[in-house]
Amino acid sequence: MDNIAGKRTGLSLVTHLATLVLVIVWIVPTLGLLITSLRDQDAISQTGWWRALQGAPQPYVLSIPVDDQVQRDGLWVLETNVFAGPTGEALPDDILDRSRVDAFGTSRLRGPTTEPGETVETRDGVTVTVEANGDLRAAAPERMTGQLVLPMALVAPPQLTLDNYAEVLTDMNTAERQQARSMGQQLDDMLFSDEALFGPFVNTMTVAIPATVIPIVIAAFAAYALAWMDFPGRGLLIAVVVGLLVVPLQLAFVPLTIIHGWLGIGKSFLGIWLAHTGFGLPLAVYLLRNYMVGLPRDIIENAKVDGATDFQIFTKIVLPLSFPALASFAIFQFLWTWNDLLVASVFLPADTDSTVMTRFVVTNLLGSRGGEWHILAAAAFVMIAVPLLVFFAMQKYLVRGMLAGSVK
Amino acid sequence: MLDSVIVSGIVTIIIGVGGMFAYFWASNWVLDHVFLPAKGEHAGRNINRANQIRPWLFLFPAMFALGLYLVVPVFYSGWLSVTSGVAAGGWYRNYSEIFANDTFRIALLNNMLWVLVVPAASTFFGLIAAQLTDRLSWGNIAKSLIFMPMAISFVGASLIWSFVYHPDIEIGVVNAIRGLFGAESGVTLIDGDIVDSFLLMVVLIWIQTGFAMVILSAALRGVPEETIEAAIIDGANSFDVFFKIKVPQIMGTIVVVWTTITILVLKVYDIVAAMGNQYRNLEILPTQMMRYFDSGNYGFATAISVVIMILVLPVMVWNIRQARSETR
Secondary structure: OOOOOOOOHHHHHHHHHHHHHHHHHHHHHHHHHHHHHOEOHHHHHHOOHHHOOOOOEEEEEEEEEOOOOEEEOOEEEEEEEOOOHHHHHOOOHHHHOOOEEEEEOOOOOOOOOEOOOOEEEOOOOOEEEEOOOOEEEEEEOOOOOOEEEEEEEEEOOOOEOOHHHHHHHHOOOHHHHHHHHHOOOOHHHHHOOOOOOHHHHHHHHHHHHHHHHHHHHHHHHHHHHHHHOOOOOHHHHHHHHHHHOOOOOHHHHHHHHHHHHHHOOOOOHHHHHHHHHHHHHHHHHHHHHHHHOOOOHHHHHHHHHOOOOHHHHHHHHHHHHOHHHHHHHHHHHHHHHHHOOHHHHHHOOOOOOOOOHHHHHHHHHHHHOOOOHHHHHHHHHHHHHHHHHHHHHHHHHHHHHHHHHHOO | OHHHHHHHHHHHHHHHHHHHHHHHHHHHHHHHHHHOOOOOOOHHHHHHHHHHHHHHHHHHHHHHHHHHHHHHHHHHHHHHHHHOOOOOOOOOHHHHHHHHOHHHHHHHHHHHHHHHHHHHHHHHHHHHHHHHHHOOOOHHHHHHHHHHHHHOOHHHHHHHHHHHOOOOOOOOHHHHHHHHOOOOOOOOOOOOOHHHHHHHHHHHHHHHHHHHHHHHHHHHHOOOHHHHHHHHHOOOOHHHHHHHHHHHHOHHHHHHHHHHHHHHHHHOOHHHHHHOOOOHHHOOHHHHHHHHHHOOOHHHHHHHHHHHHHHHHHHHHHHHHHHHHHHO
């Protein structure tokens, strides 16, 4: 279509811009929380995450000793750097490295109002210049006494930290972790403490992996039968599978709670594996059958003529050829089981030994620590890191699977 | 502790997968060698019979699981909704009670709004995104980024957007943008107003637009070039080409996308549970259903799930008819 005359020129720039705006709107929310998860707890409440890289000016009052002043050209001159010497030592540690002066002043009452590089005069007749890098030059006609007391707004360099992640995974901040370690606690104890996110992370994996693998095997056999075996009622079964694709899961909750109770499964990992298997099967059978039916008929019929049994044809020919469809269902099912909150709320007990991350975040973190965004942001990214990895690594298969189900 | 959890997971996978393969292999072997051996005087007849039985061996585990986990529950839920806790007041008591409940009516109304707004908006944005990215050199990167929220859980997305909606003008992006236009301080965006549902819908639209985009973009590529060229020669501008030539030709796919998202919207629970759990005005049917389920009121819970099923029914019938017309 690009080669059609007069098509490209005018619209091109608008298209680029519109797409850019769309992409920015789509990634800004995620980006915001990602940056927040890497910021210091105090910084989060002081400035927006979009200012994370420029740092936030903090007001300080600096007392600069005047002992080093020298007489030059009839003036008493002091040249020093506010980040060095005793002045710098009085500042908090994190403000020292690579900090800069955002503004300074000469009156504590008026605060830091002068831009770095400019010169102002104090009430005592001392002219003061402070550069952004902290270099200070003070000059007075008479020998200065006491200390120069100057209010300054200092900007600490942006600090990104993984502390929030360590805190949410162990439920202890840095100080608490040190204390626990000195009391002889091992990493294992911290990770599996009651309010730590690491346990739910492991539980989520324990739910998602078997719940992805088991339905694939069951569905593959059924899909082969529906695609390549002739028997009465095949069309009806396919229709039933398509119908079951849209059955709301909610319908199954009360009956399955009762049935699992009868069977003695109750609320357990086994229960949720079976539930995810049952709920995932319609899509699995549907996707795999659609794919298998498109495999070349010749291969399968030749194998039959050569005396292969259905079981052999299935395991040796159809299954390997169906890899793209198997992969795309596996991704769907893995994303769905990893991200699920609803099924886990029904089929797993609520204690930390078996709860999954989504539920842990909603019931434990959002409730009791709803305002602590350093915790929530880190928890969110622990939760979505694995699906995002899977997504970017296997996007091709995901797209293929989606298209198999909907575009003719 | 960590070891035991991982070991039990691995053992389950081995038992599950190995067990399934063992079942299929063993049942086929028994069929071919014990019950209906392909030798002796009835060899031919046995082979035919074995081939009639074999499909059912392949289908049995799937049919059993589907039956137990989906088919039986549909009828069982229906049965419970007219028998559980209806001692006084007739079989329809659960239904008459929930329909008399204000919160249920709010939930039903909200659900309708979700079903109207989210599929329409997602499909619309998806279509726009598909058309925009189609011709760009960096289109695939753009697509990937718009598609990415698809991998994020509803709970994760709710956290992401709660942060965007944060009431502090120095924390929440929405309030910060209000600040650019002169607002002095932030406002609480989600405070239980009935219109706050739209803010929650944004989260789902954000997730589903990528899905719509991917499918519609494939469909747009399938539009024959002759039709576009003919339109341009006849003097159509880009908007005409898009809305009058391309869109009508991919209408079938648009409907599929629309209905798929509609089904998803009817099942959505996590977003409201994570973002608006304390507000009655934001309730939808699934959150209400879970409230009754958690409190052990199975009669009301199943009645609501049946209502959700009835809302899904038209799409289900349409899907089945589509599938049947294709297989024929």
